[in-house]
Amino acid sequence: xxxxxxxxxxxxxxxxxxxxxxxxxxxxxxxxxxxxxxxxxxxxxxxxxxxxxxxxxxxxxxxxxxxxxxxxxxxxxxxxxxxxxxxxxxxxxxxxxxxxxxxxxxxxxxxxxxxxxxxxxxxxxxxxxxxxxxxxxxxxxxxxxxxxxxxxxxxxxxxxxx
Amino acid sequence: xxxxxxxxxxxxxxxxxxxxxxxxxxxxxxxxxxxxxxxxxxxxxxxxxxxxxxxxxxxxxxxxxxxxxxxxxxxxxxxxxxxxxxxxxxxxxxxxxxxxxxxxxxxxxxxxxxxxxxxxxxxxxxxxxxxxxxxxxxxxxxxxxxxxxxxxxxxxxxxxxxxxxxxxxxxxxxxxxxxxxxxxxxxxxxxxxxxxxxxxxxxxxxx
Numbered sequence: 098x099x100x101x102x103x104x105x106x107x108x109x110x111x112x113x114x115x116x117x118x119x120x121x122x123x124x125x126x127x128x129x130x131x132x133x134x135x136x137x138x139x140x141x142x143x144x145x146x147x148x149x150x151x152x153x154x155x156x157x158x159x160x161x162x163x164x165x166x167x168x169x170x171x172x173x174x175x176x177x178x179x180x181x182x183x184x185x186x187x188x189x190x191x192x193x194x195x196x197x198x199x200x201x202x203x204x205x206x207x208x209x210x211x212x213x214x215x216x217x218x219x220x221x222x223x224x225x226x227x228x229x230x231x232x233x234x235x236x237x238x239x240x241x242x243x244x245x246x247x248x249x250x251x252x253x254x255x256x257x258x259x
Numbered sequence: 260x261x262x263x264x265x266x267x268x269x270x271x272x273x274x275x276x277x278x279x280x281x282x283x284x285x286x287x288x289x290x291x292x293x294x295x296x297x298x299x300x301x302x303x304x305x306x307x308x309x310x311x312x313x314x315x316x317x318x319x320x321x322x323x324x325x326x327x328x329x330x331x332x333x334x335x336x337x338x339x340x341x342x343x344x345x346x347x348x349x350x351x352x353x354x355x356x357x358x359x360x361x362x363x364x365x366x367x368x369x370x371x372x373x374x375x376x377x378x379x380x381x382x383x384x385x386x387x388x389x390x391x392x393x394x395x396x397x398x399x400x401x402x403x404x405x406x407x408x409x410x411x412x413x414x415x416x417x418x419x420x421x422x423x424x425x426x427x428x429x430x431x432x433x434x435x436x437x438x439x440x441x442x443x444x445x446x447x448x449x450x451x452x453x454x455x456x457x458x459x460x461x462x463x464x465x466x
Contacts (some may be wrong), residue, residue, distance in 0.1 A: 139342045190388075
């Protein structure tokens with residue numbers, strides 16, 4: 098399935114405005130959460146669940162793994178767009194500093210661009226969301242871009258079809 | 260592999276053969292398949308530490324109503340579901356009782372390039388993903404190829420090493436159908452930093 102079914106609940110393209118802030122997501126990074134994340138996303142690198150080992154690699158503490166951080170961006174976007182959205186790309190997901198256990202990571206997003214593309218099943222809305230993670234010392238991941246496809250109203254197709 | 264002399268001012272020269280290998284597919288087009296097909300239970304567990312609530316991922320009826328064959332894998336799950344099995348029957352995975360001993364082999368930690376300096380530290384730095392379509396429960400994912408597209412030696416706060424970028428295609432096939440023709444469903448670029456950690460202060464003092 099390459100386009101967005103119109104019947105799904107959630108945000109529609111014409112409801113989106115550039116500059117719109119997505120509701121933040123706050124994720125306390127406890128040992129418990131990091132261990133659950135490692136078990137479920139299969140990144141068992143000891144730097145993510147073993148303080149002693151993480152320190153032997155030069156880090157201050159164990160820290161959240163890549164899959165978890167990236168999926169936190171999906172959580173932010175999915176909370177905002179609902180079932181109707183489809184994530185088409187993630188770019189600029191750059192990890193600048195470690196997200197250590199014992200801190201709270203906030204995930205923030207802002208709509209930075211919108212456009213309409215013609216797909217095989219008609220027009221589809223493309224929304225670019227700038228996303229970043231922040232810890233106590235500032236930005237830890239990103240800002241990068243999540244590209245989301247959203248359904249456009251049938252009226253858009255009628256008005257824009259020659 | 261050669262040992263790294265962390266005190267040498269010319270330590271970056273040891274990375275030259277890796278730099279020269281930029282453009283090479285280290286897997287020569289081979290596909291590395293995830294250890295398991297995408298499964299409903301594994302998706303549910305993936306969502307738990309995220310507290311991510313979306314019926315497309317958890318409710319087969321909702322997913323089918325939306326036009327999918329089964330529940331949809333979270334898009335970012337492409338990393339988790341392309342990780343190979345950690346252990347296979349007959350293998351020994353743990354051979355030491357040391358508290359922090361690492362498994363004999365792992366698909367996550369730094370893999371031996373077969374060239375360049377030996378490094379003991381490793382972490383991911385950045386990722387780019389493109390998704391051509393959703394993946395649903397029952398499909399199996401793999402990464403086809405592993406092309407080195409960049410290598411830049413650099414000393415950082417944690418050690419001396421190199422930033423490298425690797426590119427692969429994401430392919431899918433019906434689960435448990437090993438001879439099915441893989442379909443490209445996306446692409447992934449992964450940045451990594453492989454390094455030799457700086458000596459700790461007490462180790463330096465002992466020198």
